[in-house]
Amino acid sequence: MTTVAAKPATAAKPATMAQALQRAMRDAMAEDPTVHVMGEDVGTLGGVFRVTDGLAKEFGDDRCTDTPLAEAGILGTAVGMAMYGLRPVVEMQFDAFAYPAFEQMVSHVSRMRNRTRGAMPMPLVVRVPYGGGIGGVEHHSDSSEAYYMATPGLHVVTPATVADAYGLLRAAIASDDPVVFLEPKRLYWSKSDWSPDAPTAVEPIGRAVVRRTGRSATLITYGPSLPVCMEAAEAARAEGWDLEVVDLRSLVPFDDETVCASVRRTGRAVVVHESTGFAGPGAEIAARVTERCFHHLEAPVLRVAGFDIPYPPPMLERHHLPGVDRILDAVARLQWEAGS
Amino acid sequence: MTVQELPGAASYRFTPPPAWKPRTDPAPLLPDPEPFRVLGTDAAAGFAPAVLRRLYAELVRGRRYNAQATALTKQGRLAVYPSSTGQEACEVAAALVLEEQDWLFPSYRDTLAAVARGLDPVEALTLLRGDWHTGYDPREHRIAPLCTPLATQLPHAVGLAHAARLKGDDVVALAMVGDGGTSEGDFHEALNFAAVWQAPVVFLVQNNGFAISVPLAKQTAAPSLAHKAVGYGMPGRLVDGNDAAAVHQVLSEAVARARRGGGPTLVEAVTYRVEAHTNADDATRYRGDGEVEAWRQHDPIKLLERELTERGLIDEDGVREAAERAEAMAARLRERMNADAVLDPMDLFTHVYAEQTAQLREQAAQLRAELDAEAEGDER
Ligand SMILES: Cc1ncc(C[n+]2csc(CCOP(=O)(O)OP(=O)(O)O)c2C)c(N)n1
Numbered sequence: 232m233t234t235v236a237a238k239p240a241t242a243a244k245p246a247t248m249a250q251a252l253q254r255a256m257r258d259a260m261a262e263d264p265t266v267h268v269m270g271e272d273v274g275t276l277g278g279v280f281r282v283t284d285g286l287a288k289e290f291g292d293d294r295c296t297d298t299p300l301a302e303a304g305i306l307g308t309a310v311g312m313a314m315y316g317l318r319p320v321v322e323m324q325f326d327a328f329a330y331p332a333f334e335q336m337v338s339h340v341s342r343m344r345n346r347t348r349g350a351m352p353m354p355l356v357v358r359v360p361y362g363g364g365i366g367g368v369e370h371h372s373d374s375s376e377a378y379y380m381a382t383p384g385l386h387v388v389t390p391a392t393v394a395d396a397y398g399l400l401r402a403a404i405a406s407d408d409p410v411v412f413l414e415p416k417r418l419y420w421s422k423s424d425w426s427p428d429a430p431t432a433v434e435p436i437g438r439a440v441v442r443r444t445g446r447s448a449t450l451i452t453y454g455p456s457l458p459v460c461m462e463a464a465e466a467a468r469a470e471g472w473d474l475e476v477v478d479l480r481s482l483v484p485f486d487d488e489t490v491c492a493s494v495r496r497t498g499r500a501v502v503v504h505e506s507t508g509f510a511g512p513g514a515e516i517a518a519r520v521t522e523r524c525f526h527h528l529e530a531p532v533l534r535v536a537g538f539d540i541p542y543p544p545p546m547l548e549r550h551h552l553p554g555v556d557r558i559l560d561a562v563a564r565l566q567w568e569a570g571s
Numbered sequence: 572m573t574v575q576e577l578p579g580a581a582s583y584r585f586t587p588p589p590a591w592k593p594r595t596d597p598a599p600l601l602p603d604p605e606p607f608r609v610l611g612t613d614a615a616a617g618f619a620p621a622v623l624r625r626l627y628a629e630l631v632r633g634r635r636y637n638a639q640a641t642a643l644t645k646q647g648r649l650a651v652y653p654s655s656t657g658q659e660a661c662e663v664a665a666a667l668v669l670e671e672q673d674w675l676f677p678s679y680r681d682t683l684a685a686v687a688r689g690l691d692p693v694e695a696l697t698l699l700r701g702d703w704h705t706g707y708d709p710r711e712h713r714i715a716p717l718c719t720p721l722a723t724q725l726p727h728a729v730g731l732a733h734a735a736r737l738k739g740d741d742v743v744a745l746a747m748v749g750d751g752g753t754s755e756g757d758f759h760e761a762l763n764f765a766a767v768w769q770a771p772v773v774f775l776v777q778n779n780g781f782a783i784s785v786p787l788a789k790q791t792a793a794p795s796l797a798h799k800a801v802g803y804g805m806p807g808r809l810v811d812g813n814d815a816a817a818v819h820q821v822l823s824e825a826v827a828r829a830r831r832g833g834g835p836t837l838v839e840a841v842t843y844r845v846e847a848h849t850n851a852d853d854a855t856r857y858r859g860d861g862e863v864e865a866w867r868q869h870d871p872i873k874l875l876e877r878e879l880t881e882r883g884l885i886d887e888d889g890v891r892e893a894a895e896r897a898e899a900m901a902a903r904l905r906e907r908m909n910a911d912a913v914l915d916p917m918d919l920f921t922h923v924y925a926e927q928t929a930q931l932r933e934q935a936a937q938l939r940a941e942l943d944a945e946a947e948g949d950e951r
Contacts (some may be wrong), residue, residue, distance in 0.1 A: 275857045276784035297785045299754035300721060328720060331756060366650050369704040370719045509930060538934045539924050545650050545701030550916040550938060555942075 237551045246426075249419040252282045252358075254427050255400035256320060260290050266404060267312065269296040270305060270322030270358075272404050279324055280360060280419050288328040306332035309355050319355045320404060326361040327370035333378070340409045341384030353409040356400070361389075362455045362505055364417040364528035364552055366545040370387035373542055374506035379411045380482050380515070388436055389413040393423035395480060398434030407434060439486035441493060445475035446563050448499035451490060453479040453515060456503045456553060463558035472562055482512060490516070491523045498529040499565040508536030530567030541548050594804045602797035602809040609816035610878045618816050620884050626663060626815040627879060628893050630872050633659040633683045635844075635897035639904050640682070640696065644850040646907045650701040653680045657845035658887050660871035661777045663687045665745055668822040674713040675744035676728040678721070680777075684747065685714050692900065693907050702912040721752040725761035725774065732770045732829075743829045745773045745822070751782020753796050758808035759803075762837065766803040771829035773822060774837045777812060779844035784857040800837035812840030813871040816878070876918060924937075 234494075257523050260266045268286055270278070274297035279285030286295035302323060309319035323329035336357070343353045363372035379387045386408055390396040396414075403410035442457065443464050450460040457478050464474040477493050479486065494500045500520055502513035513534035519534050535553045543551045601660050637656045643649040655662050657682075666687035669675060675705050677684050682695045689712050697706030705716035715731075718724040728746035735742035752758055753776055765772045775794050780787055793799055800807030810821040818840055825836035843866035847854040879885035920927060920935040927935070 271782070271786045274784075277856075279783065297789050299790050300751035300782050300785065301754040303756050304754070330720070366700055366701065366718065368701060426678055538919060539928075539930055540919055541704075543919055544698075544703050546838075546912060547702075547912055547916055547919055550919060552836060 246422045246424070247420050248390070248392070248393045248414075249280055249282050251393045251397040251425060251427075252400055252414065253284055253286070255397045255404070256283065256286060257289065258427075259320075259401060259404040260286065260294060263318065263404075265316060266318045266320060267294055267296070268320045268322070269298050269309065271296060271298060271300055271324050274323050275503040279323060280416065281412075282358075282419070283322065289364045302329060302332040303335055306335040306340065308358065309357075310335060310343070310353065313353050313355045314343075314351060318404060321355065321357045322361045323357060325367075325371050326359055326373040326375050329357070329359050329375065332357075336379070336385070336411075337382050343384075344408065345384060352407045356403045356406075356410045356412050358400075358412045358414060358415040360419070361413045362415050362417060363457060363542055363548050364505075366548070368545065369542075372548070374477045374504070374537065376482055376504075376506055377511050379413075380512060384409070385415065385483060386410040386436055388480065389415060389454040389482065390453050390480065391415065391418065391478050393425040394432070395420065395434055395478075397425065397427070398432045399436065399480065401433040402436050405433070410436070413454060417455050418458070421458070434480070437481045437484040437486060439477050439479045439481070441475060441489065443474070443476040445473040445497065446470075447473045447497060448501065448562060449475045449477055449490075449493045449497045450501050450503055450558065451477050451479065451493075451520075452503040453482065454504075456505055459553065459555060460503050462557065463555045463562075465563055466555055467559060470559070470563070474562065479516075485516075485519065487519060487523060488548045490520060494520050494524045494532075495527040498527055500524075500528075500532045501515055501535055501558065501561045501565070502532065503535045503553055503558055505537045507539045508534050509539045512537055530565045533561045533564060535561045580747065597801050598745070600801045600804070600806045602795055602800070602839070604809075606809045606811040607812050607817050607821055608811045609862075609895060610814045610874045615816065615882075619818075620882075622667075622731065622819060623816060623875065623884060624889075625667065626660075626819060627872075627875050627885065628657045628896065629663040629667070629687050630815060630875060631893040632897045632900055633663055633687065634872060635901045636686060636692065636904070638685060639901040640699075641846070643696075643905070643908050649696060649699050651849050651851055652699055653849045655680055655683050655844075657866060657870065658777055658779055658812065658842045659683060660818050660875075661775065661812045661842055662817040663745075663839045664815055664822055665747060665775055668819060668826050668872040669745055670741075671711070672740070672742050673826070674728070674731055674744045674940040675709065676724045676731075676744060676934065677717050678717040678724065678747050678749060678752065679717050679719045679932065680749065681747050682717065685712075685717065688712055688714055690714055692904050696908070700908070700912065702914055706900055715764065722748050722755035722757040722761070725757055726764065728774075729761050729765045729770050729772050729835075730763075732772045733768050736771055741830065743771045743773065743826050745775060747775045747777065748756060749782060750776060750778040750780070750796060751785065751790055752776075753799065754782075754790055759799075762800065762803045762805065762835070766805045767836035768915065769834035771831070771832070772835040773829055775822065776837065776839045777842055778839055779812075779842050781844055781848070782871055783848045783859070786857075795839055797837060797839035805835045805837060807837045810838060810840050812842030813869050813874060815871055815875050823903040842871075843881055843890075 273283040274287035309321045314318045322516045343351050403412050452460045460476050467474050502516045517532040637654045640652045644652045662683035665684045666834050685695045694707045725746050728744040732744040797807030797809040808821050810817050920931045
C-alpha cells in the first residue's frame with residue numbers, strides 16, 4: 232500500500248538525496264506541529280551535510296534546535312520530549328559520533344513501548360549519516376547498522392534512492408515506533424529527477440523492492456551498495472549472467488516475502504554490503520534465506536562485505552569497500568557444485 | 572507516605588551525613604571574573620625572557636605550520652585540516668609546560684601542540700592526510716592519539732595519571748578539549764573522577780567561541796567554562812588564551828600543583844578560531860567578518876612581539892630569524908608531503924589483533940590475490 236500526499240508546487244526542484252530528506256522534514260513539520268528537529272549544527276548551519284538547511288529559518292529555533300554538543304543528552308532529551316507527545320527527529324552528525332547515545336538507544340528508546348505494556352510509545356527518528364567512500368578521517372565512515380539491527384524495538388531503515396529518501400523519512404516520522412534512519416552519506420549528492428512538485432509517495436517501512444529483474448541470481452543489498460550492485464549487474468551481462476537486484480530499504484522489519492520470492496525465482500543469491508561480514512547484516516540475511524529457500528537454492532548464499540577490520544583510513548578504503556569485481560567474483564562462485 | 576506527609580517536611584533541610592564534608596570552601600575554587608593576563612601588564616616585567624623568546628619562536632613556527640597545512644588541503648595532499656590559527660598560544664604553552672615524562676592528550680585540532688612537544692611534523696598529519704589513523708607510537712613522545720570523538724580522551728588522561736601515581740611515578744597528564752566538547756558526558760565524568768581520585772591532571776579548554784557553527788551561548792549557561800570546575804571540587808582558572816605568557820604561567824602553576832599531589836585543575840583559555848572549523852567549512856554562514864577582525868587585532872603573535880620589542884628582548888633581526896626558521900620548516904614539510912605516501916594495502920590486516928585470526932588470514936589472502944591480478948593486468 233502506497234499512500235500519496237499532494238504536494239504544493241514549488242519553484243525549486245529538489246534533486247539530490249540531501250534535498251529530498253530536507254523536504255521530507257519540512258513537509259512533516261508543516262503538517263504536524265509536534266515534529267521537532269534537533270542536533271548539532273542543524274540550525275543556522277543547516278547541518279554539516281546541509282540536510283536541515285532552512286528549517287530553523289522557516290520554523291524557528293524551537294522547532295529546529297541547535298543543541299549542546301552531547302549525543303547522549305540529545306537522544307535522552309528527545310526521549311523525554313517523545314514521552315510528552317512530541318515527535319523528535321534527531322540528527323547524529325556522523326555514524327561514529329552516535330555511540331555516546333547508545334545507552335539511551337538500547338536502554339530506553341528501543342524498549343520503552345515494551346516495558347510499559349504499550350502505554351508509552353517512542354515516536355522518534357534518529358537520523359544517522361553512515362558508511363564510507365567519502366574520504367573521511369577516522370570515525371567518519373562506520374557502518375553501524377548491525378548494532379541497531381541487533382537491538383529489538385528499533386526499526387532500521389536506509390534509502391538508496393532520492394525518492395526513497397523522501398518517502399521513507401516521511402514514513403519514519405509518521406511511525407509510532409522509534410526509527411533509526413541510516414543515510415548513506417556518499418549518496419547525499421546523488422541526483423535523480425525525483426520532484427516534489429508531482430504527488431510524492433510516502434513509502435511504508437518494511438518493504439523491499441526489486442530494482443532490476445533477472446533470472447540467474449539475486450543480489451540482495453541496500454543503501455550505499457545499491458549503485459555498486461546495479462553496476463555489477465550490468466557488467467555481469469557480458470559473462471552471461473542475468474542478475475536480479477533487490478534493494479532492502481528496511482533492515483528491520485525485514486521483507487522476507489520479496490527477498491525469498493526473488494531467490495526462489497533465481498535459485499542463487501549474494502548479499503552485498505560494506506559493513507563488516509562477520510556477525511554483520513549479511514549473516515542474518517543469508518541465514519534467513521537459507522532457512523526459507525533451501526530447496527530452491529542451487530548454491531550457498533554468499534556474502535560480499537567489508538573486511539573484518541576497523542574502517543580503514545581514506546587512502547586505503549577502496550581496498551575495503553565491496554566493488555564490482557568482488558561482486559562478480561562471488562557471482563562466478565555461484566556456479567557451485569555439491570562436494571566442490 | 573509522600574514527602575509532604577513526612578513529619579516536619581515543610582521545614583526539612585538537607586543535612587549531610589556526619590562523615591560527609593565538602594573538601595574545600597568553594598571560594599578558592601572559583602575562577603577570577605576576568606581572564607588572567609600577563610602581556611601588557613606589570614606582571615610581564617618579571618616574566619623570564621628566555622621563556623618569552625621560546626614562546627615567540629614556537630608561535631611563529633606554529634602559525635606557519637597552520638598556513639602550510641591549510642595550503643596542502645588545497646593541493647589535495649591533506650584530506651582535511653582543522654587550523655588552530657589564532658589559538659597558537661594555547662597549543663604551544665600546553666606543550667612547553669610539560670616535562671619529558673608527562674603526557675599530552677590532544678583533541679583533533681591540536682596538531683600544533685603535538686609538534687611543539689616534538690612529534691615529527693609529517694607524522695602529526697598522518698590522521699588528516701589519511702594514510703593511517705594515528706600512525707605514531709604514543710609512548711615515544713607521550714602524546715595520546717589525536718582524538719576525533721570529542722572529549723573521549725579526557726577520561727584516558729585521568730586513568731593514565733592515576734595509574735602513574737599508583738605506581739609512584741612523577742607524571743602529569745595535560746588533556747585538551749574545545750568549548751563544545753565540555754558538553755559531552757565524558758568531560759564531566761573525567762572531571763569528577765579526577766577530583767575524587769585527586770589525579771595529577773590538568774584540563775585545558777580552548778574556548779574559541781564556536782563548536783562548528785554553534786556559539787558558546789548555545790553550549791552553556793554557566794558564567795564561564797572554568798566555573799564548571801567548582802562543582803567537582805577542583806579549582807577553575809580563566810586565562811586570556813591569546814596571551815602566551817599568561818597561558819604558560821597558569822598551566823605551569825596547574826602542572827606544578829598536580830605534581831605535588833594537589834590534584835586536578837580546569838583551565839579555560841579564552842581565544843578565537845580565526846579560520847573556519849576546517850577547510851571544508853563555510854564560516855560565513857554563522858559569523859560576521861567584523862568579529863573575526865576584532866580578534867585579529869588581539870592576535871597572540873602581535874601581543875607577544877609588542878612585549879618583546881618594548882622590553883628590548885627582540886629586534887628586527889630576531890623577528891626575521893624566527894620567520895626564516897618557520898619558513899624553512901614549512902619548506903621541509905611541503906617537500907615531504909609532496910612525496911606520495913607509500914602504503915601497503917596488506918597492512919589493513921596487520922594490526923587488528925596481536926595474532927591474526929583465521930578469518931583475517933583468509934581475507935588477507937583474498938586481497939593479495941586481487942592485488943596480484945591487478946598488477947598482472949597492469950603489466951599486460
Ligand atoms: C562525539 C562527537 N560528536 C560530534 C563530533 C563532530 N564534531 C567534530 S568537531 C565538532 C565541534 C567541536 O567544537 P569544540 O569542542 O568547541 O572544538 P573546536 O572545533 O572549536 O576546536 C563536532 C561537533 C565529534 N567529533 N565527536
